[in-house]
Every structure is written in structure tokens, then in C-alpha cells.
Amino acid sequence: MKDQVKVDCAPSPVESCDSNGSLSLEKNHGGAPLHNDESEDEPIQTILSARGKPVKVWADFDDAMDLADKASYLELTPEEDKKLCRKIDLHMFPLMSLLYAIQYMDKTSNGNAAIMGLITDLKMVGDQYSWASSAFYFGYLGGLFVLPPLLQKSKYFMKTLAAIIILWGMVLIVHAAPNVNFASFVFLRCLLGFLESAITPAFTVITAQYWRKEEHFLRICIWFGFNGFGAIWGCSIAYGLFIRADVYSIPAWKIVFIVNGCITVFVDFLMLFILPDAPQKAWFLSKREKLLLILRIKGNQQGFGNHRIKKHQIWEAFRDLRTWIYFFYAISASIPNGGITNFQTILLHGDFEYTTKQTLVISIAISFVSWLGVPLFGYASSYYLKKKSKYLGSCLIWSIISLVIVLLGVCLLAFLESSKQGRLAGLVFILLSPVALISVLANISANTLGYTKKWTVMSIMLIGYCAGNIAGPHTFIESQAPHYQGAKVTLVVCFAVGIALLTGLYILNVSENKKRDRYAMENTMEENAIQNIEFADLTDFENPLFRYTL
Secondary structure, three states: OOOOOOEEOOOOOEEEEOOOOOEEEEOOOOOOEOOOOOOOOOOOEEEEOOOOOEEEEOOOOOOOHHHHHHHOOOOOOHHHHHHHHHHHHHHHHHHHHHHHHHHHHHHHHHHHHHHHHHHHHOOOOOOHHHHHHHHHHHHHHHHHOOHHHHHHHOOOHHHHHHHHHHHHHHHHHHOOOOOOOHHHHHHHHHHHHHHHOOHHHHHHHHHHHHOOHHHHHHHHHHHHHHHHHHHHHHHHHHHHHHOOHHHOOOOHHHHHHHHHHHHHHHHHHHHHHHOOOOHHHOOOOOHHHHHHHHHHHHHHOOOOOOOOOOHHHHHHHHHOHHHHHHHHHHHHHHHHHHHHHHHHHHHHHHOOOOOHHHHHHHHHHHHHHHHHHHHHHHHHHHHHHHOOOOOOOOHHHHHHHHHHHHHHHHHHHHHOOOOHHHHHHHHHHHOOOHHHHHHHHHHHHHHOOOHHHHHHHHHHHHHHHHHHHHHHHHHOOHHHOOOOHHHHHHHHHHHHHHHHHHHHHHHHHHHHHHHHHHHHHHOOOOOHHHOOHHHOOOOOOOOOOOOOOO
16 A cells, blocks of 8 residues: 655645646645745745654755656656667766776875885875875865865756865875975865765766666665775886886876876876766757656656755654664774775785786786676666566675675684785675675665765765774784784674674665555555655655665
């Protein structure tokens, strides 16, 4: 049975039917349909949430509301749905995936440069390399308080994001300046992190704008999985430069930063001209297809976005238990990420005793596991979801499975001292760990309603991500080199905690959905009074029709 709600109609809009029998909301005094130009200072309607609490609906709707009335006259056939999804995939995904690969390539350029002479040339001693690695995430942390709110407020979303990316490419190039020393290098890493903090929140919001919530996990697996391609690309560039290092007038590790920075700027210009600021401005969609997109995402119970920062949604984000599960999971996942990202090449070079050339080649080879393996989990979830499997269609179940495999891998890495091949296999398994972080991003994308709340929850989660990545490099203690046994044990503990947290998130979502279903069964009310409520920019706590994806 569909969820239905009770409406308090004093004061409230009245309902009217057009010639096609489609209901629309109208003001009592004016008779005009409600759109974003209505007053935002007083509620236009009061509804009951899924738990029976009164919720005021205000006139500052989602951007998609402007097209919702027109779209209600259309019907989205399965054939048109597939064609539209394929068209969006073809126009949005290549550049999104490529850009995400580049941001990871830029992020890991530090590790490649480290074994090419960076540490020696900048005279780093003790834990200075660890602090240089952490500096990126100190900047990232600061950027979360500036760039996500800026992107939410901007009506030129993609142009603003492009400007940020151009700056980050230029900062990367400056890493190779002749007068760079340890202090200036740390400052540049901090600035790079500040600018890159816009990417993951922006891509998560874009995913929610264009695809159905059951499609989010697979899409995020694909663009996030391109981290593996970024690692392959970055290591290939580093390898090519290293074997010809004697022909350059500057150190090869500096050329790594110059090349990566130039690639970033070039791809950003492509993004500027190809990716639209918002779905309603998408040049590759016809007018009819833009209306069909409204119908396509209607089941998400969220639309394109809202540019007003709403304090009550910020407060709700802090009260939501899911926010803190995301936060603590991000810490538990990012401590290993921060360590492995910056010390993988150093482990291969020192602990496994491979030469610099061998290290770069092996890094290229094992990165295919991330690039190809991570999307496979997304495809598996999508396949079983279409088969309507109760458990195997869940992205959280697949993320827990991936973490069990990763936990096995880190145990091999930490405790199988007698076999170098076994420890290398363990290191390879760790590259599947992004699957679980992707499931958290997919949950935020699909399960966090309210545009301000979504940005807030994403920022809180990424604060945990920064904290973990700042701490991660410091688990690799210089006195424990080259084996870093303490860091390896830390990996075991962190992934075990991650399994417990995601299991708790799954149980929480299942329990809440059952409560909402019971309440809907017991309180059958008239649904017509809330047509297009999915575009009213309500939160997941407020929207009575919403159910959490698993």
C-alpha cells in the first residue's frame, strides 16, 4: 500500500484539476500554481511526517518544481527510460570518470615522487614526509567549510566547479617551482587539498540529480573506481619519466607535477564546455527529455537542488544517527587509505625489496584491481536488484562482503611474514576497500533528502575522511621502517570496525523502513493533497513517502 498523509488545511493551498485531470496546488487567494516565486516567509501547507509529526511545507521548493507540473502530463515508457538513461550516461560519465581519475592521480603524485627523489631533494627527515602527506587533508578539511556551501549557493554550479579545478591544476604545476623547499611544499599540498575538497561532494550531488536512487551505487562505483585508472596513469607517467631521468634539466619528480597539472587544466576546459550547470540546462537533452528526467527521478523523493541554506536542515543532519555512522566509518576507512595512498610505493620499495622500476610497474599492475574490481561490485548489486533479491540487491551487503575480503587481505599483509607473495596478495585485496566507502556515498546521495542536509551530511562525513587521512600516514612510524608492523595491525583494526559500522547502518535502515510501513498502514490518508511533494525540498525525516535504500 502506498504511504499517504494527512494534511492540515488551515491555512493551506487548495487543489484544482486541469483539463487533463492532473492536480496542482494553488493559493487560496490567487489561484496560481505554486512555484519558487512564492513567498518563502510563511508555510503554504502542513503535512504529517512518516512518524506522525507535523511538518510545514514552505514555498522555497527544489529547482525541479518548475518543470514538475509540465512533466505530470507525460508518461515515461520503459523504452524511453532506457534511452534517456543511456544518453545521460554517455554525455556525463566519460568526463566525470576521467576527472575523478585525475584527482586521484594528482593526490598520489606525492607517493610516486617520493621514490623518485622528492624526499632527498627536499631534505625530509624523520616524519616530515608523513606531515607533508597529511597537509593535503588539513587543506581538504578547511575547504569543506568553504567550497560545498559555495557550490550550493551558486546557480552556475559547473562553472564554479571548473574554476576551482583550474586553480588546483595550477597549484599542482607550482609544486615544481625551483625555489620549493619543505615548508613551501607543505603549503602547496595544503592548498591542493583545499581545492580538491569540492570534487567528491559535487559528484555525489550530480549523481542524485540525474539517476534513480537504485542506480546510484553502480554509478558511483564506476566514477570512483576510476581512481584505479588514475593510479595506473600516474604510475605510467612516473615510470616513463624515471627511466629517462638523465635527459631532463630538472628532477623527474618535478616533471610529474607539471605533467599532471597540465592534464588537469586541459580536462577541466573540456568539462567546462560539456557538462551543464544543472539538468534543466543540459544541452544534450531536448525539452521533452528534460521533462521525462523529472518523471525518472521522481521516485528519489528529491530533485535538482535548492540554493537556499536552511538552518533546520543543518540541525537535522547533526541529529541523524546515520550522519555519525558515516562520519565514524569515514575515519575507520581513511586511516588505512591515508597510509596506503602515501606509503604503498614505499612499502613495495622497502618492505618487499623491489627496485624503483619494479615498484612502479607493480603499482600499475595492481591498480587494475581497483579500476575493474570496484565496478564489479556495483554491477553485482545492480544485477541482483533487478532480480529483486532481498539481500544481494543491497549495496550495503556487497560493501560488507568487500570489507570481509579486505580484512582477510590485511591479515595476510600483517601476519604472513613467511611469504612475500602472500603479503603482496594481501596488499592487492586492500584495493577493493573503496567499495564500502562508495556505499556510504551512495547512501548519502540516495538516503539524505533536503539539499542543505545533503551538503551538510556529506561535509561531516568528509571531515571524518580528512581526520582519518591525516592520521593514516602517522601510523607508519619511521622507527618501524621498512616493515611498519604497527601500521599493518592498525589496518586490521580499522577494517574490522568498518564492518561493524556498516552492519549497524543496514539494520538501522531496515528497522526505520518497517516503522514507516507500519505507520502508513495504520494511517491511510488522502494522497492527492501532496502532489509533487518530492520536489518540496523536504528532508528524509520530513517526507512521509520516502523509504531508505539498502
